Amino acid sequence: MNVGSISRFVLAHKKLVVISWIIIFAVAIATVGNAVNALSQDFSVPGREGSQTNEEILATYGNGGPNTPIVPVVTLPDGVTVDSPEVQAELVALFTNLKEAAPAARIASFATTGDRAFVSDDGRTTFGLIFVPTGSGFASAPEVEAITIALSGATIAGEPVRITGIQQLSEGSGGGGDSSVLIETLIGGVGALIVLIWVFGSFLALIPLLMAAVAILTTFLVIYGLTTVAEVSFIVQFLVSLIGLGVAIDYALLIVTRWREERADGHENEVAVQRAMETAGSAVVFSGTTVAVGLFALVVLPVPFLRSVGYGGMLIPLVSVVVAITLLPVLLATIGPKLDWPRLRSGNQQSRAWTKWAELVVRFRWIAAAGAIGILTLLIIPALSIQIGDPTANSLSKGGEAKEALHALETSGIGPGVLLPFEVLATFPDAASVDPSAAVAAFTPLEGVRGAVAPEGESWRQGSTAIISVMPSVDANTSEGRDVLDIVRSTARGLEGSVRVGGPAAENADFIEAVYGNFWLMLALISVVTFILLVRAFRSILLPLKAIALNVASVAAAFGVMTFVWQEGHGAGLLWGLTATGAIVSFIPLMVFAFLFGLSMDYEVFILARMREEYDAGHDTDQAIIRGVGLTGRLVTSAALILFLAFAALGSGPEVFLKIFATGLGAGILIDATIIRGILVPATVSLFGKWNWWLPARLERFVPHPPQLDRIAPVVAADAD
Numbered sequence: 001m002n003v004g005s006i007s008r009f010v011l012a013h014k015k016l017v018v019i020s021w022i023i024i025f026a027v028a029i030a031t032v033g034n035a036v037n038a039l040s041q042d043f044s045v046p047g048r049e050g051s052q053t054n055e056e057i058l059a060t061y062g063n064g065g066p067n068t069p070i071v072p073v074v075t076l077p078d079g080v081t082v083d084s085p086e087v088q089a090e091l092v093a094l095f096t097n098l099k100e101a102a103p104a105a106r107i108a109s110f111a112t113t114g115d116r117a118f119v120s121d122d123g124r125t126t127f128g129l130i131f132v133p134t135g136s137g138f139a140s141a142p143e144v145e146a147i148t149i150a151l152s153g154a155t156i157a158g159e160p161v162r163i164t165g166i167q168q169l170s171e172g173s174g175g176g177g178d179s180s181v182l183i184e185t186l187i188g189g190v191g192a193l194i195v196l197i198w199v200f201g202s203f204l205a206l207i208p209l210l211m212a213a214v215a216i217l218t219t220f221l222v223i224y225g226l227t228t229v230a231e232v233s234f235i236v237q238f239l240v241s242l243i244g245l246g247v248a249i250d251y252a253l254l255i256v257t258r259w260r261e262e263r264a265d266g267h268e269n270e271v272a273v274q275r276a277m278e279t280a281g282s283a284v285v286f287s288g289t290t291v292a293v294g295l296f297a298l299v300v301l302p303v304p305f306l307r308s309v310g311y312g313g314m315l316i317p318l319v320s321v322v323v324a325i326t327l328l329p330v331l332l333a334t335i336g337p338k339l340d341w342p343r344l345r346s347g348n349q350q351s352r353a354w355t356k357w358a359e360l361v362v363r364f365r366w367i368a369a370a371g372a373i374g375i376l377t378l379l380i381i382p383a384l385s386i387q388i389g390d391p392t393a394n395s396l397s398k399g400g401e402a403k404e405a406l407h408a409l410e411t412s413g414i415g416p417g418v419l420l421p422f423e424v425l426a427t428f429p430d431a432a433s434v435d436p437s438a439a440v441a442a443f444t445p446l447e448g449v450r451g452a453v454a455p456e457g458e459s460w461r462q463g464s465t466a467i468i469s470v471m472p473s474v475d476a477n478t479s480e481g482r483d484v485l486d487i488v489r490s491t492a493r494g495l496e497g498s499v500r501v502g503g504p505a506a507e508n509a510d511f512i513e514a515v516y517g518n519f520w521l522m523l524a525l526i527s528v529v530t531f532i533l534l535v536r537a538f539r540s541i542l543l544p545l546k547a548i549a550l551n552v553a554s555v556a557a558a559f560g561v562m563t564f565v566w567q568e569g570h571g572a573g574l575l576w577g578l579t580a581t582g583a584i585v586s587f588i589p590l591m592v593f594a595f596l597f598g599l600s601m602d603y604e605v606f607i608l609a610r611m612r613e614e615y616d617a618g619h620d621t622d623q624a625i626i627r628g629v630g631l632t633g634r635l636v637t638s639a640a641l642i643l644f645l646a647f648a649a650l651g652s653g654p655e656v657f658l659k660i661f662a663t664g665l666g667a668g669i670l671i672d673a674t675i676i677r678g679i680l681v682p683a684t685v686s687l688f689g690k691w692n693w694w695l696p697a698r699l700e701r702f703v704p705h706p707p708q709l710d711r712i713a714p715v716v717a718a719d720a721d
Contacts (some may be wrong), residue, residue, distance in 0.1 A: 003277050003278060003281040003282045003285055003325055004274065004277065004278045006277075006325050006326070007273065007274050007277035007278070007281060007325065007329050008274065010325075010326050010329055010330055011270060011273065011274070011329060011330065011333055014330045014333065014334065017326055017327060017330050018327075018330060021214065021323075021326070021327050024214075024218055024221065025214055025217060025218070027221060028217035028218050028220060028221040029217060031220070031221055031224050032217055032220045032221075032224075034224060035220040035221065035223055035224035035227070036220070036234075036237055038224060038227040038232075039223075039227065039232055039233065039234040039236060039237060040227075040231040040232060040233055040234065040305070040308070041233075041234050042231060042233075042304060042305055043066065043305050043507070043511070044066070044304070044305075044507070045302070045303055045507065045510045045511045045514050046302070046304065047302070048507075048510035048511075048513075048514060049489075049500055049501065049502075049506070049510065050501065050502055050503070050506035050507035050508075050509065050510040051066075051502075051507050051510060052500070053065075053423070053425050053500040053501065053502030053506070054066040054423070054502040054503070054506075054507055056425060056465075056502075057423055057425055057467065057502055058133075058134065060462050060463070060465060061106060061131075061459070061462060061467065062104055062133050063104060063105060063106050063131045063132055063133045063134075063143075064106055064131035064423055064467070064503075065423060065502060065503075066134075066502075066503075066504055066507050067131065067132060067133075067134055067504070068165055068166035068167055068419065068420060068504055069129045069130055069131045069132075069165060069419070069421065070129075070130040070132060070144065070147055070163060070165045070167075070168070071127050071128065071129060071130070071163070071164050071165045071405070071409075071418065071419055072094075072098075072127065072128050072130070072151055072161050072162070072163055072164075072405075073125065073126075073127045073161070073162050073163075073164055073405040073408050073409055074125070074126060074127075074155075074156045074159055074160070074161045074162070075124055075125045075159060075408045075412065076123075076124045076125070076126075076156065076157050076159055077124075077157055077158065077159060078124075080124065080157050081122070081123030081124055082110055082119050082123050082124075082126050083123055084157070086157070087156060087157050088111065090156045090157065091109070091110065091111035091126070091156060092111045094111070094154055094156065094161065095107060095109050095111045095112055095128060097150055098128075098130065098147060098150050098151070101143075101146040101147060101149070101150040102130070102132065102143035102146045102147050102150075104132070104133050104141075104143055105130050105131060105132050105133075105143050105147065105459075106130075106131040106459045106460065106467075107128060107129070107130050107131075107459065108128065108129045108453055108455055108460075108469060109126070109127070109128030109129070110126050110128075111128075112128075112455060113453050113455050115451060115453050116451075117450050117451020117452075117453065117471060118451075120412035120413050120414050121412075121413055122412070122413075124412065125408055125409070125412035125414060127409065127414065127418060129418070129421060129469060129471075130147055132144055132147070140167075147163075148163065151163055162401050162402075162404055162405035162408070163401060163402065163405060164401070164402040164403075164405035164406050164409070164419065165402065165419055166393060166396065166419055166420065166504070168401075168402035169393055169396035169397040169402045169403065169406065169419075170396050170397070170655060170656060171397075171402075185216070185241040185242060185245055185649065187645075187648075187649040187652060188242055188245050188246075188645050188646035188648070188649035188650075189209060189212070189245060191642070191645030191646075191648070191649070192208070192209065192212075192245065192246075192249050192642045192645060192646070193205060193206075193209060195638050195641050195642050195645070196208055196209070196249070196253070196638075196642075198638070199253065199257075199634070199635075199638045200256070200260075200340075201342070201343060201344025202339065202340045202341050202342060202343050202344065203339040203340070203341060204256055204260075204336070204339050204340050206339065207252060207256060207328070207331060207332075207336075207339065208248070208249040208252035208253050208256065209249065210331075211248050211249070211251070211252040211320075211323050211324060211327065211328055212244065212245050212248035212249050212252070212320075214248075214323050214327060215244055215247075215248035215316075215319050215320040215323045216240060216241055216244040216245065216248065218319050218323065219240045219244055219315050219316055219319045219320075220237075220240060222315050222319065223236060223240065223312055223315060226311070226312065226315075230308065230311075231304060231305075231308055232308045232312045233305040233306075233308045233309050233312070235305070235309055235591075236308065236309055236312040236313060238650060238658065239309070239312075239313050239316060239595075240312075240313075240315075240316055242646045242647065242649060242650045243313070243316050243595065243599075243646070244316045244319075244320060245642075245646045246599075246639075246642055246643035246646040246647075247288070247291065247316060247317050247320045247599070247602070247643075248320040248323065248324070249639075249642050250602055250639040250642065250643065251284045251287070251288065251320055251321065251324040252324055252328055253635065253638060253639055253642075254280045254283065254284060254606060254635060254639070255276050255277065255280045255281055255284060255324060255328055255329075255332075256276075256328075256332065256336075257280070257635055258275075258276040258279055258280035259272050259273055259276040259280075259332050259336065260340065261276075261631075262275045262276055263337075269332075269333060269336065269337055270333050272332075273329050273332045273333045273336075274329075276329075276332075277325065277329055279609075279613060281324070281325050281329075282537075282609070283537075283605050283606060283609040283610075284321055284324050284325065285321055285325065286533060286534075286536070286537040286605050286609070287317075287601055287602045287605040287606070288317040288318060288320060288321035288324075289317075289318075289321070289533055290530055290533055290534070290598050290601040290605070291314075291316075291317035291595075291598030291599055291601065291602070292314040292315075292317045292318050292598070293314075293526060293529045293530060293533065293598065294526055294530070294594045294595065294597040294598030294599075294601075295309070295310050295313040295314040295316075295317075295594050295595065295598060296310050296311060296314040297310065297522045297525045297526045297529075297594060298310030298313070298522065298590065298591075298594050299311055300518060300521045300522050300525055301514075301515050301518050301522060301590070302514050302515070302518060303511060303514060303515055303587075305587075306515065306587060306590065306591075309591065310594070313594075313595075317598070350627075350630045350631050351630055351631075351633050351634045352630075353633075354629055354630050354632075354633025354634060355626060355627075355629070355630030355633075357629070357633065357678070358625055358626040358628075358629035358630055358633070358682055359626055361625075361629075361679060361682045361683050361686070362622050362625055362626060362682060362683075362686045365682075365683045365686040365687050366683075366687070368679050368680075368682075368683040369679075369680060369683040369684060369687060371679070372675050372676075372679040372680040372683065373680070375675055376553050376554075376556075376557050376671075376675060376676075376680075379557035379560045379561060379671065380553070380556045380557050380559075380560045381560060382559075382560040382561075382563040382564040382567075382568065383556050383557075383559035383560035383562075383563050385563060385567075386559055386562075386563045386567065386584055386589070387479070387567060387582065387583040387584065388512050388516065388583060388584060388586050388589065389477050389482070389508065389512065389582075389583035389584075389585075389586055390477040390504075390505075390508055390583065390585060390586065391477065391566075391581035391582065391583060391585065391656050391657075391660075392416070392475045392477050392478055392581060392582045392583070393406060393416040393419050393420075393475055393477070394406065394410075394416060394475075394579055395569075395572070395578055395579045395580060395581040395582065395656065396578075396656055397578075398576070398577035398578050399577075406419070414450070415450070415473050415474060415475075416474075416475045417450060417471060417472035417473050417474045417475055417476060417481065417484075418450065418471045418472075419475075420472070420475070420476040420477065420481075420503065420504055420505050421469045421470060421471045421472070421503060422469070422470040422471075422472070422476070422485065422488050422501050422502070422503045422505065422506060423467060423469065423501075423502040423503035423506075424439065424443070424452075424467065424468040424469070424470055424488070424492060424499060424500070424501050424502070425465060425466075425467055425499070425500050425502060426439050426454075426465065426466050426467075426468060426495075426497065426498070426499045427464060427465050427497060427498040427499075428464045428465070428466070428497060429464065429497075430464050431463055431464050433464070434461055434464060434465070434466050435466075436454035436461075436466040436467075436468050437454070438495065438496075439452075439454070439468050439492075439495055439499055440452045440453065440454050440468055442491055442494075442495060443468065443470045443488060443491060446484075446487050446488065446491060447484075447487065448472055448473055448474060448480065448481075448483065448484035448487065449470060449471065449472060449473065449484065449487075449488070450471045450472060450473040451470075451471050452468055452469065452470045452471070453468070453469050453471075454466055454467065454468040454469070470488055470501075472484045472485075476503075476504075476505035477505065477508075477582070477583060478582055478583075481505065482505075482509060485501070485505055485506060485509060488501055489501045489506070508586055511586055511587070512586050515586070515587070515590060516590075519590070522590070522593075522594070523593075526594075526597055527548055530544070530547075530548060530597075530601070531544045531545070531548060534547055534548075534601075534604075534605075535695075535699070535703065536702070536703050537605060537608075537609065538608055538609070538612055539612065539693070539695050539703045540612075540692060540693055540694065540695055541694060541695060541696070542688060542691055542692055542694060543608055543685075543692055546684060546688075547601065547604045547608070550604075550676050550680060550681065550684075551596075551597050551600050551601065551604070551672075552597075553676070554596060554600050554668055554671055554672045554676050555592065555593050555596045555597055555600075555668060557667070557668070557671045557675075558592060558596055558664045558665070558667050558668030558671060559584075559589060559592070559664070561663065561664070561667035561668075561671075562584055562588070562589075562592070562660060562663055562664045562667070563584065565663055566580070566581045566584060566659075566660050566663065567580060567581055567582060567583060567584055568580055569581075576659060578656065578659075581656065581660070584660060585656075585657045585660055585661075588657060588660055588661050588664060589664075591661065592661065592664040592665060592668065595665060596664075596665065596668040596669070596672070599643065599665075599668075599669065599672075600668065600669070600672040600676070602639065603636045603639070603640070603672060603673055603676075603677045604677065604681070606632050606635060606636055606639070607628055607629065607632050607636060607677055607681060608628070608681070608685075610627075610628040610631055610632050611624045611625055611627075611628035611629075611685065612624075612693075613628075614627045614628050615693060621685065621686065621689050621690060621692060621693075622686055625682045625685050625686055629682055633678070636673055636677055636678075637673060639673075640669050640670065640672070640673030640674075643665075643669045644666050644669050644670060647662045647665045647666035647669065648662065648666060650662040650665070651663065651666070
């Protein structure tokens with residue numbers, strides 16, 4: 001893509017460009033609500049036993065399957081047990097009332113089955129399982145509210161009935177269930193404005209925010225069109241809003257900063273715009289393309305929702321690039337000088353502090369490289385013990401009724417395993433032969449299984465099928481719980497007929513097996529395409545190889561931080577009041593890798609592109625490093641801080657998976673902007689010397705030549721009056 005030609009075209013057709021963007025922006029504002037509502041919540045893994053079983057359960061019974069149950073819990077007073085006739089009568093009345101309030105739900109309890117698996121050994125604590133249908137869109141099923149109302153104020157033997165469950169615990173993880181992506185974006189936007197005011201010291205701080213607003217809403221508009229032909233995951237809305245906020249501001253920040261620098265050097269305004277686009281604009285195009293490649297690589301994974309994150313997420317940097325190379329130069333050429341007031345900072349972007357720092361790193365290159373590698377190694381070590389899976393139930397909430405009910409299950413000896421029962425679907429030759437008793441008898445004595453029930457009635461038996469609920473005694477999201485799942489699956493395969501294991505834990509296990517078995521393919525695709533792009537950007541073989549290696553190290557360090565803070569719990573309690581999750585949510589490492597691999601290239605391109613420019617201008621390698629870092633250090637720091645604030649806003653959401661995701665992205669950006677780009681990049685470039693710039697002669701014709709900035713002249717506007 002010839003950025004210079006594009007900038008000349010848009011500067012010659014300013015009115016056309018502005019009118020076009022006004023129309024697009026207006027349509028985007030009008031349709032953003034519809035775009036969000038059109039997003040999908042499907043997390044299934046096609047072709048796998050867990051997902052297929054869950055889909056069949058939902059299709060046949062209308063509830064359960066991938067949905068976790070609501071679990072009402074009551075602990076009776078001292079000296080009172082469930083064997084009391086009065087208590088039994090109250091329990092029967094309670095669950096009868098629940099069935100009447102939510103007829104589409106599937107319910108099992110001691111009152112409805114008489115099975116002691118629902119009762120603690122001392123007889124004082126009992127619980128029930130209520131499987132509800134899937135809600136419409138982002139709303140909960142109506143049965144959830146009906147059950148909540150029916151249980152509100154309910155008591156057994158004078159003791160309250162408390163509600164828990166995976167969803168109920170997640171809603172109590174902090175931040176409030178009403179948190180929206182809009183609020184989080186506004187939080188990130190306010191933080192970004194403060195940083196931009198510090199960078200520019202003028203009303204120019206508003207331009208990157210305007211670019212971000214246009215890019216974010218336009219991306220939603222494009223995604224809305226995409227939803228008409230393909231499913232796009234609801235996770236994309238968070239990525240568009242918050243990643244888009246950071247990326248769009250970063251790209252505008254780079255171009256506006258270079259424009260001010262060119263004006264400070266005495267160039268006319270439009271010439272300054274064109275020079276900025278030829279240099280910083282080209283870096284933005286390479287950077288945005290690399291980010292898009294990192295996300296698009298997710299399409300190689302055999303999971304529809306991750307694929308949709310790939311092709312939906314790649315639109316974020318691409319649209320941000322389009323806005324940056326079309327609308328932004330027009331604004332700079334027209335109102336830019338007026339907004340550059342009161343100019344509390346000059347247009348000279350060379351930072352004394354960063355220049356001195358670069359001189360220090362170059363002088364002590366071996367020590368700097370060794371120190372940075374040592375720090376990275378310490379950060380990466382925890383990643384070696386990373387466990388992929390869903391968080392344990394205990395880590396999902398820091399308080400409230402759901403947490404109290406879970407505590408009652410744990411202290412009574414029942415344990416958290418009942419919150420994630422395995423949904424076993426047994427299929428028989430015909431309706432007359434439906435008898436799941438043999439399956440129940442096979443599952444009940446298994447090690448790690450608290451009990452197995454298959455109640456009679458149409459809620460549990462439809463046509464020639466029956467559902468058996470197998471309740472593990474340990475949390476199914478722990479390593480012990482996954483072992484129990486393997487035992488249950490093995491037992492199911494040994495039974496006569498078709499007996500398949502579903503439920504959320506089974507589907508998650510299938511997801512991990514399907515996705516991480518193909519991880520190498522995603523890594524290879526990203527590495528190869530990124531290498532080709534960076535060879536063109538840097539006109540070098542060594543710099544792209546080093547960039548890829550450092551990016552992998554940066555992502556590994558981010559994994560280490562996620563593992564240390566969340567899986568092991570060092571910091572989750574201090575920052576969010578939550579306990580160790582025991583695992584990192586299964587899809588997060590993949591998404592963190594895809595995003596960070598691309599996003600960290602922003603800084604790589606920003607810094608190395610400027611080093612390359614200084615080297616081409618006649619400076620030796622060390623001087624090119626010092627000038628390149630001096631001119632981009634403040635920019636990279638500001639850009640990283642803006643992205644970090646966007647991720648901090650993402651972490652303010654109530655869901656634990658968002659907090660873990662934000663931790664990985666935020667840590668990765670800070671590590672990349674400081675240890676990697678601030679120390680290791682200049683140190684290694686200095687160490688490799690002239691080899692940084694080596695490119696085989698036969699490849700010269702495939703890479704673009706440096707822009708001829710001295711030949712740039714003002715553009716005659718084609719749409720001038």
